[in-house]
Amino acid sequence: MADQVVVPRFTVVTLGVADMRRSIAFYASLGFARKFRATGEAVAFFDTGGTVLALYPWDALAQDAGLPDMPRASDFRGVTLAWNCRSEAEVDAALDWAVGKGAALLKPAQPTDYGGxxxxxxDPDGHVWEVVVAPGIDLGDDGRVRLPD
Known part of the structure; x- marks a missing residue:
């Protein structure tokens, strides 16, 4: 068999959630478009503009990965999701939007130590999101992040 070329890709973020209906409603209320609805509440997929956000029951995700589902981490897990913005006003609006849809504000927007x-x-399961405008990281007209070389 010939050597196969492997191209690394980041395509899906899957979050383990306690309550599928609640989490589906939360992410839909943020404005993410739900796709592939034929999966019902077994798994939910959202188009995020370049990658996919998937929601899956916490215990089933742990079992699928061969990990115990208990005890569940109740504090920071060392992972954040990011929502890059074009301006400080957009950051403030996005945070207000998320909180208005049921998110918990962890840290109000403020200047960062790197100039952002x-x-x-x-989110309702404690998954942490950073909402940020960062110098050197631009958003294209399509909303996708563009990084300098």
Missing amino acids: YGGYFA
Whole structure:
């Protein structure tokens, strides 16, 4: 067999959630478009503009990965999701939007030590999101992040 070329890709973020209906409603309320609805509440997929956000029952995700589902981490897990913005005003609006949809504000937006501006919220299962405008990281007209070489 010939050597196969492997191209690394980041395509899906899957979050383990306690309550599928609640989490589906939360992410839909943020404005993410749910796709592939034929999966019902077994798994939910959302188009995020370049990658996919998947929601899956916490215990089933742990079992699928061969990990115990208990005890569940109740505090920071060392992972954040990011929502890059074009301006400080957009950061403030995005944080207000998320909190208005049921997110918990973890840290109000403020200047960062690297010259940006950002804050944090948590979804209903405690998954942490950073909302930020960062110098050197631009967003294209399509909303996708563009990094310098």
